Amino acid sequence: MIRVLHRWPGLLAFALLVVLSLSGAALSVFPVAERITAPQAESGLTVATLVDRIHATYPGVEQIRRAPSGRITAYWFDQGTPGAAVIDPATGQGVVSADPNQLHRWLTNLHRSLFLGDGGRIAMALAAAAMLILALSGAALVARRVGGWKHWFAPLRGPLAGRLHVEIARIAVIGLTLSSVTALWMTASTFDLLPDDGATPAFPTEVSGEMGVALGQLALLVETPVTDLRELSFPYPDDATDVFTLKTDQGTGYLDQGTGALLTWADLGGWDRLSETIYMLHTGQGAATLGLVLGLMALGVPALAATGVLTWLAGRRGRPRIWGNQSAVRAETVLLVGSEGGSTWGFAATLHAALTQAGQSVHVASMSAFAPHRYTGAKRIIVLAATYGDGGAPASAKGFLDRLPAADSAPAAPLAVLGFGDRSFPAYCGFAKSVAAAAEAKGWPEFLPLDTINRQSPQDFARWGRALGQAMGIELELSHQPVHPVTQALTLISRRDYGAEVQAPTAILRFALPRSTLWQRLTGASFARFDAGDLINILPEGSTVPRSYSLASSRRDGFIEIVVKKHPGGLASTQLTALKPGQTVTAFLRRNPGFKPGRGRAPLILIGAGTGIGPLAGFVRGNARRRPIHLFFGMRRPDSDFLYDQEMPAWQDEGRLTRLVTAVSRGNRPEYVQDALRGDKAQAAQLIHNGARVMVCGGRGMATGVADALTEILAPSGLTPAVLKAEGRYVEDVY
Amino acid sequence: MKSLLATLALTTALTVPGYAMARPVTLTTTLNNYGGDGAYLALYVTDTSGAYVGSLWMAGSKSKYYKHLTDWYRATGGDTAQVDGITGASVGAGRSLEITLDLADALFDAGYTLHVDAAVEDMRDSPNEIAVPLTIEGASTLVRGRRYIASFAYDM
Numbered sequence: 001m002i003r004v005l006h007r008w009p010g011l012l013a014f015a016l017l018v019v020l021s022l023s024g025a026a027l028s029v030f031p032v033a034e035r036i037t038a039p040q041a042e043s044g045l046t047v048a049t050l051v052d053r054i055h056a057t058y059p060g061v062e063q064i065r066r067a068p069s070g071r072i073t074a075y076w077f078d079q080g081t082p083g084a085a086v087i088d089p090a091t092g093q094g095v096v097s098a099d100p101n102q103l104h105r106w107l108t109n110l111h112r113s114l115f116l117g118d119g120g121r122i123a124m125a126l127a128a129a130a131m132l133i134l135a136l137s138g139a140a141l142v143a144r145r146v147g148g149w150k151h152w153f154a155p156l157r158g159p160l161a162g163r164l165h166v167e168i169a170r171i172a173v174i175g176l177t178l179s180s181v182t183a184l185w186m187t188a189s190t191f192d193l194l195p196d197d198g199a200t201p202a203f204p205t206e207v208s209g210e211m212g213v214a215l216g217q218l219a220l221l222v223e224t225p226v227t228d229l230r231e232l233s234f235p236y237p238d239d240a241t242d243v244f245t246l247k248t249d250q251g252t253g254y255l256d257q258g259t260g261a262l263l264t265w266a267d268l269g270g271w272d273r274l275s276e277t278i279y280m281l282h283t284g285q286g287a288a289t290l291g292l293v294l295g296l297m298a299l300g301v302p303a304l305a306a307t308g309v310l311t312w313l314a315g316r317r318g319r320p321r322i323w324g325n326q327s328a329v330r331a332e333t334v335l336l337v338g339s340e341g342g343s344t345w346g347f348a349a350t351l352h353a354a355l356t357q358a359g360q361s362v363h364v365a366s367m368s369a370f371a372p373h374r375y376t377g378a379k380r381i382i383v384l385a386a387t388y389g390d391g392g393a394p395a396s397a398k399g400f401l402d403r404l405p406a407a408d409s410a411p412a413a414p415l416a417v418l419g420f421g422d423r424s425f426p427a428y429c430g431f432a433k434s435v436a437a438a439a440e441a442k443g444w445p446e447f448l449p450l451d452t453i454n455r456q457s458p459q460d461f462a463r464w465g466r467a468l469g470q471a472m473g474i475e476l477e478l479s480h481q482p483v484h485p486v487t488q489a490l491t492l493i494s495r496r497d498y499g500a501e502v503q504a505p506t507a508i509l510r511f512a513l514p515r516s517t518l519w520q521r522l523t524g525a526s527f528a529r530f531d532a533g534d535l536i537n538i539l540p541e542g543s544t545v546p547r548s549y550s551l552a553s554s555r556r557d558g559f560i561e562i563v564v565k566k567h568p569g570g571l572a573s574t575q576l577t578a579l580k581p582g583q584t585v586t587a588f589l590r591r592n593p594g595f596k597p598g599r600g601r602a603p604l605i606l607i608g609a610g611t612g613i614g615p616l617a618g619f620v621r622g623n624a625r626r627r628p629i630h631l632f633f634g635m636r637r638p639d640s641d642f643l644y645d646q647e648m649p650a651w652q653d654e655g656r657l658t659r660l661v662t663a664v665s666r667g668n669r670p671e672y673v674q675d676a677l678r679g680d681k682a683q684a685a686q687l688i689h690n691g692a693r694v695m696v697c698g699g700r701g702m703a704t705g706v707a708d709a710l711t712e713i714l715a716p717s718g719l720t721p722a723v724l725k726a727e728g729r730y731v732e733d734v735y
Numbered sequence: 736m737k738s739l740l741a742t743l744a745l746t747t748a749l750t751v752p753g754y755a756m757a758r759p760v761t762l763t764t765t766l767n768n769y770g771g772d773g774a775y776l777a778l779y780v781t782d783t784s785g786a787y788v789g790s791l792w793m794a795g796s797k798s799k800y801y802k803h804l805t806d807w808y809r810a811t812g813g814d815t816a817q818v819d820g821i822t823g824a825s826v827g828a829g830r831s832l833e834i835t836l837d838l839a840d841a842l843f844d845a846g847y848t849l850h851v852d853a854a855v856e857d858m859r860d861s862p863n864e865i866a867v868p869l870t871i872e873g874a875s876t877l878v879r880g881r882r883y884i885a886s887f888a889y890d891m
Contacts, residue, residue: 077881105772
């Protein structure tokens with residue numbers, strides 16, 4: 001619901017919001033410029049003195065105004081010709097023309113009405129309302145995404161557009177909320193929808209009838225400091241019934257032009273003061289610095305609009321069409337999907353297609369549409385559930401966990417839950433686990449135990465599919481491609497072999513960069529842009545299910561490098577480790593923004609074993625800025641599978657690698673990489689305490705061991721790996 | 736429509752004997768290029784003693800800005816009922832406002848004065864831009880305003 005509230009106002013008001021924000025940002029400069037250029041009155045200057053000075057220069061003065069910036073303008077008539085100037089209060093003389101700035105006028109009219117009069121004002125007010133809705137719903141979405149308001153500034157992961165969107169929004173949201181609320185107020189005020197105190201006092205019915213009081217004898221002008229002045233109007237020449245009109249920060253009054261006495265006075269009302277404050281907050285007139293800050297925040301809007309639309313398009317692309325969806329009442333198999341960004345829908349579509357092909361009648365719906373009473377023909381219910389943030393329900397599963405316990409009874413058809421998640425997050429598949437637990441509590445029978453898919457792994461999904469097929473008594477081969485990638489043929493240019501002596505044949509494979517089209521280079525698609533830690537998906541011959549490998553190089557290195565260990569019976573690893581220079585493989589790129597060293601100078605602690613060294617070596621090789629890197633590397637035997645043994649000394653000499661700690665598992669003193677970490681307890685704890693970022697790459701067993709070791713190491717300081725993960729300072733790439 | 740309403744507005748303030756005798760009068764106000772946004776104009780009539788009699792036209796629809804038409808505002812206390820039904824759009828710089836009203840004969844050659852107050856956003860207020868006595872003889876005579884009005888005339 002919140003997402004819908006965020007999406008549609010954003011898309012509909014896109015163009016208007018860009019115009020509003022750019023013109024607003026440009027306008028925010030004017031109050032500052034005026035504040036800087038306007039000659040300011042010396043402290044203690046009274047209105048009487050100022051008026052005397054101006055009157056001496058311009059005897060025909062009619063009106064004197066003071067803007068909140070301190071700029072004083074005088075208007076006069078000289079022999080029937082009107083004149084106006086910005087006045088230097090020290091001399092009473094004009095310094096510059098008082099004509100309104102034409103650019104400012106043009107921008108103002110664009111900003112508030114698109115030059116379209118009242119219709120334009122209403123359109124712009126609607127855009128401001130859209131901005132307010134966007135700001136509030138966006139704030140709620142950010143809070144949900146980072147797992148609560150108190151994590152407002154928590155580091156983010158995910159695709160660049162979405163991350164940029166949130167990064168800009170969580171700073172700009174304050175200013176955008178303020179600007180849109182004040183804009184709506186000002187529009188309401190313009191259209192007379194708000195009460196008006198009418199601070200103008202009744203015009204005096206009786207005046208002295210005399211004229212020509214000396215300006216110095218107007219007591220109120222002598223008492224009023226210039227800083228309080230807003231406007232002073234002189235009586236018409238030769239009209240004895242007219243008066244002086246004085247407006248100050250306190251109110252408005254009339255003064256007799258014969259006696260100088262105050263005839264009537266009206267204080268500024270509460271509504272007027274409120275309206276003035278709101279005007280100031282919106283325009284920055286009288287609060288120039290605030291105005292400039294708001295203007296800067298407004299500059300975020302075009303970027304927010306662009307990244308927002310990109311995120312929306314990516315989500316739309318990610319959600320495939322389901323062909324031949326059966327009705328809920330008739331279907332034998334009901335698929336319920338809890339998806340946030342849309343990728344889980346892709347898996348659901350693959351499963352739906354495979355089951356349909358196997359002769360099943362299948363109904364797919366979002367988990368939010370859970371309607372157990374309708375599943376009359378169902379023999380089984382399958383829940384495919386992603387997780388949002390810290391174990392929360394993803395967008396299409398909202399309300400499921402409220403509706404299930406509230407149902408009279410659990411559906412008779414048994415359940416299988418498949419969770420989708422990322423192991424590097426603390427609440428891995430947290431929502432799927434909640435669903436499974438709620439189902440168990442409700443007494444819902446289960447026909448497959450809870451299973452999980454890490455990082456949209458097609459292998460995990462295919463494996464689960466075989467288990468599902470077995471349980472259903474059918475042959476089920478799920479070949480899922482998370483996106484519809486453009487594959488490219490990569491040519492091997494060199495290989496270095498390790499580990500044969502320790503029965504772990506491993507190769508560092510280096511492929512030539514494929515040629516990129518101009519469009520790919522512009523959009524950074526395919527291999528036109530990649531970094532170490534991104535994933536390369538290899539399609540082995542004879543299979544449509546790709547296998548992921550972490551990249552050990554970035555585009556800048558000029559080649560594509562991976563580390564592959566041959567697994568007995570492994571299709572892809574066997575083919576890859578048998579590859580000869582000049583031969584090709586079919587591959588496509590998948591970004592892995594969650595596993596990047598990130599910017600900044602904080603030290604890195606890289607921990608890896610076996611082929612897990614690949615991306616870590618890539619980080620070290622790319623460390624041109626000489627960020628401190630401490631690498632813990634686990635191998636079997638230094639003379640056999642010490643991957644990158646030739647490069648390591650050079651990297652250390654060049655300062656790319658601060659320290660290398662190796663752990664050797666076969667030999668006189670066998671130890672694993674987590675043991676090496678324990679042996680380095682004091683320094684590791686110190687580094688982490690000082691803000692170091694931990695990156696782990698390797699097998700699941702090693703990752704668990706490292707997490708345990710870190711728990712021990714960090715215990716005295718009160719930190720845990722879970723806390724580090726939540727702060728984005730502990731990331732894993734585990735396979 | 737315009738003329739009918741204008742006549743009604745005037746009759747509420749004016750009980751001129753022989754009111755039934757009326758004639759169409761065209762008021763033409765041409766603004767100079769003062770380099771600002773659209774001007775608010777108030778056209779109204781005062782009697783021999785200078786007392787407000789009634790309004791003929793208000794160019795500008797947002798009553799919150801009427802206080803800048805200083806004299807008109809003083810005379811009416813900002814009472815928008817004075818211009819109900821005789822309110823139009825503000826007039827852009829360099830543009831003309833032409834309105835035709837049925838004005839009672841009794842208004843002419845009887846000491847009444849027609850005033851125009853003008854105001855422009857972020858520029859000076861200009862009350863009493865125009866003050867012309869309403870006479871048969873003075874019809875079609877061009878009058879210059881003080882700040883914003885290049886020329887004003889009434890024709891019948």
